[in-house]
Amino acid sequence: MLGAHAIDVGPVGMLAINIALLSLVGWALLRAERGLPDGREWTLLALLAIFGIFGRVLLEPLPNIQPVTVLVLVVGMQMGAKRAIALATVIALGSNLIMGHGIWTLYQALGWSLVGCLGAYAAPHLTSMPRIAGIAALSGVLFGWVISLSILHTLGPAMLPAYILAGIPYDMLHALGNLFFAAWLASPLAEMMERHQTVHLEATENVPVTA
Amino acid sequence: MSQFYGLAIFTVSLAVLIWFTLSSDNRLKGVSAFLLVMAVISAPTLNQEWARMTSELIDDEGNSHNGLPDIWLGKQVVCVDFPVGAAHSDYADGRHYIDYDGTDFMTETEFNGTGACVGGLSGYEDGFGMLLNATDIAEGDLEVVYSTSQYGVMIETIGGVDPCDYHTCSSTQGAYWSLYHNNAWSMVGIGDLVLVEDSVLEWKIETW
Known part of the structure; x- marks a missing residue:
């Protein structure tokens, strides 16, 4: 064998490749969305699910930084809790088929679903970018606490406070990542979703996002 | 910090x-x-x-790392217990825990005595090499003075503490730096001790 693919690019090189791939996926999905007629809500959700799965898998080298939480939050805000829960569950399961599926998938789906519900519930108040960014950052911490509940199956409740305390740096990274994704993605995502909404929200009004 | x-x-x-x-x-x-x-x-x-x-001390009698910070689980550690009033002035307020990069990150003031542990080490196979490196990490406060003879390496002082300064030493009685490996008295000297990946060495003064 020639070993033509035996190139050691290192962790930074691999991360750069992954970010390039994610940019390519994002660009291709954006082009696909632009080609859709208005009102294709579930098709848009499918494209967002693909972006969420790829985003989580490709950004795995970065600790707890991925676009899924902000995606689910914005879907909750714009399309309602039911669609956010569906998206959260599909992304959790789809990404874990690559990254590893187990009982944690249930808690991840639950955590992201709660973020989506929070987005739907708080939508009337999320009228400016700083508010959305703030709730996105808070969602990172909320998600981390929900995920931490999975240790109840193995270590028991006595270890839960220590486990949550030890995970605070990771929660902070998640919060900062969400701040970044909210600042860059929330407005374009919200505009995209407005264009494709056919049925309006169960509990909240459609709220445009302004910078 | x-x-x-x-x-x-x-x-x-x-x-x-x-x-x-x-x-x-x-x-x-x-x-x-x-x-x-x-x-x-x-x-x-x-x-x-x-x-x-956020590290806490391990409370598990059956664990070789019992009483040590939990971030050192699975790592190699060297501890030195000084007699009361004999520790280096930096360690006089209890037992200090020093990480592999020299950071003194925790002091156990309720420890029954004074001393220091250097931990978070890995990859050592011989006890003497790890001991000397631990003294370097502690920046000389645990400096080891030793002699070699046909019986191997003999530790004379650690951190400037000579056991005979605190106990009577004569032809019929004496004191020495005693070595424990994973909570058991070591049957071999430090020069011949073969380590495992989570070895805990503890030095304390004992008499004969």
């Missing part, structure tokens, strides 16, 4: 600068991107500092 505070001040200062430099539409984008890059770069350091700050 000072390195951590320096990084925090630098990050906040630059974030404020970016905030006021950019237009109002791009402020959040610019600052969030900068903060994310800084967080990713400094994540290993921050995680390590946080782990040290």
Whole structure:
């Protein structure tokens, strides 16, 4: 064998490749969305699910930084809790088929679903970018606490406070990542979703996002 | 820790600068991107500092690391227990825990005695090599004076403490630095001791 693919690019090189791939996926999905007629809500959700799965898998080298939480939050805000829960569950399961599926998938789906519900519930108040960014950052911490509940199956409740305390740096990274994704993605995502909404929200009004 | 505070001040200062430099539409984008890059770069350091700050002592009699910080589980450790009043002045207030990079991150003031443990070590196979490296990490406060003979390496003093300064030494009685390996008295001297990946060495003065 020639070993033509035996190139050691290192962790930074691999991360750069992954970010390039994610940019390519994002660009291709954006082009696909632009080609859709208005009102294709579930098709848009499918494209967002693909972006969420790829985003989580490709950004795995970065600790707890991925676009899924902000995606689910914005879907909750714009399309309602039911669609956010569906998206959260599909992304959790789809990404874990690559990254590893187990009982944690249930808690991840639950955590992201709660973020989506929070987005739907708080939508009337999320009228400016700083508010959305703030709730996105808070969602990172909320998600981390929900995920931490999975240790109840193995270590028991006595270890839960220590486990949550030890995970605070990771929660902070998640919060900062969400701040970044909210600042860059929330407005374009919200505009995209407005264009494709056919049925309006169960509990909240459609709220445009302004910078 | 000072390195951590320096990084925090630098990050906040630059974030404020970016905030006021950019237009109002791009402020959040610019600052969030900068903060994310800084967080990713400094994540290993921050995680390590946080782990040290939140570390707790292991309470498990059956564990060779019992009484040591939980972040050292599975790692190699060297402990020196000094007689009362004989510790180096830096260790006089209890038992100090010093990580592999020389950071003195925890002091157990309720420890019955004084001393220091250097831990978080890995990859050592011979006890003597790990002991000498641990003394280097403690920046000389645990300096070892030893002699060699046909019986192997003999530890004379650790941290300047000679056992005979605290116990009567004569032809019929004496005191020495006694070595324990994973909570058991070592049957061989430090020069012949073969380590495992989570070895805990403990030195304490005993009499004969």
